[in-house]
Every structure is written in structure tokens, then in C-alpha cells.
Amino acid sequence: MTEISAEYAAQLDTQDELAAFRQRFLVDDPSLIYLDGNSLGRMPLAAAEMVRKATQDQWGSRLVRAWPEGWVGLSRRLGAKIAQLIGADEDEVIVCDSTSVNLFKLVSAAIEYQCMGKSCAPVVVTDDMNFPTDLYVMQGCTKSYGAELRVIESKDGMSPDTDGIVVSMAHGLALLSLTHVAFKSGALHDMQRLTSAAHKMGALALWDLSHSVGAVPLNLRNCDVDLAVGCTYKYLNGGPGSPAFLYVRRDLQQKLENPICGWFGERAPFDFRLKYEPAYDIGRFLAGTPPILSMVGIEAGVDLLLEAGIDRLREKSIRQTEYLISLFDEWLAPLGFTLKSPRVADSRGSHVSIGHPDAWRVDRALIEEMNVIPDFRAPDCIRFGVTPLYTTFTEIREAIERLAQVATEGLHLKYDDERAAVT
């Protein structure tokens, strides 16, 4: 049995101690190979049940009484669970708003705290591997505060230039803000080293964990991270548009101010006082009424991750991405595909990007003709998200074999070069 045989993949699946978790998700079309869980995770069966309860039992029967019966505390309760996945304390994380809005809150709060009335250089450092929304929010915030945004270029757009980032930070820097696992290449930043380098310059460090949470072990406490944000609809499987989370280290909570002074972040919202006074704790980073129906499903996905254990998931994710890369070497490299992710597992998150000059059309053909769903990232990347809770070795093998077939048979050539609105 060779490593590229279907029997070998089947054997890896039989030996997989996490295999049973796949049955906890809705898989209504077993022939569909879904490798896009890093963009929108599959639906946990328990999430559908939670949404049903929230609509019928709570909204339907309890009506406004459901607020004190659980809805008001939901942001904190979910935050406390996510805290376990990122190595934070339960009162340091809260679920609310989108990642973009949470970035706006924390970037603004950090610049304001670091620079107002102090001799701080209003400079924010980031890099060009960051996700566009992060860069856009930082562009907006630095403009509002008259600060400077320094975007460090990675050497090849694929692996981070850690030394370059460290060197770019000068004394009095306000904020270092990076995405931990790069959305295109899957490259992993050295959180510990960069956070500590930022602290030496007097800066705060803000990490976007959107592509890391639920995929790689995180320990914000050990890295002494100041601020973080992250998505819940990717590896946490919270559902389309499920609200994001934010983390503020406890000692900073009373020092930082939420630029959106909404009533849910007020000290006593139901006293309806006319003058805003922020809550003393993480609650001050809330803004308005939380979207309960979009939020209730998050718990199901987080519970599954906690049950499986992030270390076991990481171990399987590494075996699966290494397996994918070995199949790439065997089948795809000879066809002109290139590897756009780091080869070393320790430098990689849980997705693998593969480059092709005609990536958009190849991606279309994979979806339309081959029933394989990866995603396309401009200009030339096809991303394969490995989600160890439900991805099988057989699916990975099949996907790569079908990708090779698309290229050998030229199945992509009949597709238009025109890109769709959502990729």
C-alpha cells in the first residue's frame, strides 16, 4: 500500500481517534468534499437545536421574559467558554458585534490610551499579510487620530518578516496589530516574540485570531497579550455572520475606553440614566443589543472543540496538512501548481494554499465539476481548509486527486475568467 493510495487514506481514517466528531455535524451530501471550514464552518447538529429552542421556546413562548432568563448574559457566557480556547480568563473575553467593529473599538481605544496627553508617537505597525478589513479599520482609525500606519512588507507575501517587524518598532510606538494566522498563506506569526518586542517599545499588542481560534492552541496569558479579536463562524462553526469575540487583558479593562458608548456597555443599562458611565469590566466593550438568534449557535461549536481538545485537534490538523502537502508534491507540483503555504508545520495554521496561474478557473471547475469546495483568494491562490473535527483523510486525498484531474484534462478551460462577487 503506497502513501498515495485510497487504502492508505482509509487506514488513516480508521486510526483517527477524532473521527466520530464528524457525526455531530450535518453532512447531508456525503459526496461533497467541503474544505472551506476556515471560511464558514459546517453546521453542528446541536447548533440547529439551539436555534430552534431560541426561536420556539424562548422568543416564541417566553418573549421579553427571555432577556433576564439568559439572553442578557449570553455575550459573557460565550466569552467565558471561548476564553478556554485561547488561554485567557473567563472575564477577559466577550462575544459581540463583528470582528471589524471589535477591531475598530480596540484599535481606537489603544491609540487613545497610548497617545492622548502623553509623549507617545502615534504610530501603529502592522504587515501586508494582514486581512484587508484589519488594514481598512487601521487606516480609518489612524486617520481619525492623526496617527501614522506603518505596513511592513513580507518578503514573499507568504511568510512573515518577523525581524523586519521587530526592527520597525521604535520607542514610544502606540500599537502593534497583526493577524496570527495569515488568511492567504496560513503562515503563523510568532506571537510571543512579537508581543514581547512590542512591550519593550512601550506599545500594546493586538492579535486577530480569526484563523487561529479552534485551529491552533493559543495561550494569550503566557504571551502576555494585551488585546485580541476573532471570528466565530470559521473554525468555531458558529454559523453565517455569528458575532465575533474580543479579549482585553484584565488590568487594561478599566484603562481603555470603548469609542462606541452604547447602553449595553454602560454600568447600569437598566437604570436608564442620562450620563454614560462605562462598566468596570469587559462589559464596557459591548455597544448595543446583541443579535441573539445569530449568537445562540456559537455554543455548540465551541463545546465540540472543548470536548475534542485543542491539542488533539492540532495534532490531527498537522497530520492532515502534511498529508495534503505530500499529495501536492506527488500530483500537483509536476503540473505547475506551487505551494503557497509554509512547509514546516510549526509555521502553519490549519489551511494550505496552492497557487496556479489560472487559479480562479481551476477553483470554479473543482466546485462545479468535482463537488469539491475550497476557496479562491486573489490573485492566484486556492485555499484548502482542514477542519479536524470533520475533515477526513479520504476527502483530502480525493480533493487533491480531482484537482490534478482538472488540470490534466483542462476542465477549467471552459470557465470564464470573470470573477464572482463572493469568492
Ligand SMILES: *Cc1c(COP(=O)(O)O)cnc(C)c1O
Ligand atoms: C474572516 C476575518 C475577518 C472577518 O471580519 P468580519 O468583520 O467578521 O467580517 C477579520 N479578520 C480576519 C483576519 C479574518 O480572517
